[in-house]
Amino acid sequence: MASGSGSGSLMWFRKGLRIHDNPALERAAQSTKFLYPVFIIDPHYMEPDPNAFSPGSTRAGLNRIRFLLQSLADLDLNLRKLGSRLLVLKGEPSQVLFRCLKEWDVKKLCFEYDTEPYYQALDIKVKDHASIAGIEVFSPVSHTLFNPADIIQKNGGRPPLSYQSFVKLAGQPSWASSPLSVTISSLPPVGDVGGCEISEVPTIKELGYGDIEQDEFSPFRGGESEALKRLKESIDNKEWVAAFEKPKGDPSAFLKPATTTLSPYLKFGCLSSRYFYQCLQDVYRNVKRHTSPPVSLVGQLLWRDFFYTVAFGTPNFDQMTGNRICKQIPWNDNNELLVAWRDAKTGYPWIDAVMTQLHKWGWMHHLARHSVACFLTRGDLFVHWEKGRDVFERLLIDSDWAINNGNWLWLSCSSFFYQYNRIYSPISFGKKYDPNGDYIKHFLPILKDMPKEYIYEPWTAPLSVQTKAKCIIGKDYPKPVVPHDSASKESRRKMAEAYSLNQKLNGKVSEEDLKKLRRKLEEDSEDTKQEVKTKRMRQKLIC
């Protein structure tokens, strides 16, 4: 049943779901009689999990699964325009791949290099197998602007830990400025697929997600075509590109978000970061003045590369324990607080609106992410950043292993950033941008009739106002899970204690040390409670 031609080449798509500027695809298409473009659906990633806290599989929320399927459908369409098609297979990726390589007598295997631990492990297996079977492998770095390994080598074997030092090491981005991969005008035909079970790109329904109800759908449509359309819309506005300053963006803007919203397309590689980079450079050349990193749009691409580089060079990057660059902090394990945060029931409308946007859209503005991440960890709830990371990883369409973990380390003051006194207020931070609370009213319609004087703190509204707004606090909308003033004060104190322990032990904090510190912190807080009690009693006596 095998094709028997012996001149097949296989393009294995994972990320990099695009035709444009795709070095692996370009090489796969060169001097071969047959080209097999393959995507493997891993049931572990895609199968519905009824026990998950939101619709989706065990690991991915439905919005991201939908985005991926749309991206695959678009890739298939674009491949067909070039005389090819996407071959979709199901199963454990390496098993499926090895079967295909054998069945189709593949002589050349091409896939984009991937720095994530999951692919690092998988790809070693694949490369070993290919080398034994005498199959040529081509696995270029084309997901990022730089090769993280190069940067780390330049820095003497360790990744740079500040943005500025990263930019310095990166210097002139030679690869980023190099010519794009040639535009492909046609592809070799797909050969006989033999006994391998090929399917079309499945629909959400075919994966078993039939009866999902959703009142508001994510405004993002997956795929390279959509990515290029959005890119063009962004860069056509030259003044906007030239003046872009990330921290000045409005996190509450949802009708017209303050950023390019290209992150999901970069995540899946529907858009080449190198192509994006060169489009931005084109704009910069044609305007009098433009902003610079870290705040400019090019700066944002460099942030992406920064986190990829640190993540690649740091063992156990995605956890606190065993992570060289991560402060050891006695986070709590309070599931109730975590669930309140996760399910948009903290009683702080700004926080809950942001979390609702996360559930519905799978995307929110960078600063909105900051404020909810700070609130969950070092700001108010003191819940472990890994718990928040898991929620983001599942629900974000653009969730990216390196960037997501990097930002949680950042916001929890576990690494990169250490000014734990700077806490985002769950009340005033949003108010600053959106004093009328339009963002809150959109994502939390229960509060749509709450007067703007109370919309950020509805529990302070007189009962008559609550009644008139048809929203009784504690019944229709929750009371605050914690009082921000005292909770944030307490968090500051815990951070100070944890930092001094880290300093004392030179970062070598054991689990036992953390346990001790937790006990000490609890005792201290008992003391405070006792003091308050005593004071009250004294006052009573005086009265």
Add this chain to the structure above:
DNA sequence: GTTGCGTTGGCTTG
């Protein structure tokens, strides 16, 4: 050891 800097806090004051 000292100094300067670090993607983007909140609050009060002039």
Add this chain to the structure above:
DNA sequence: CAAGCCAACGCAAC
């Protein structure tokens, strides 16, 4: 609306 204060961190350069 900008500046200064809060209270003060780690890290790198010197």
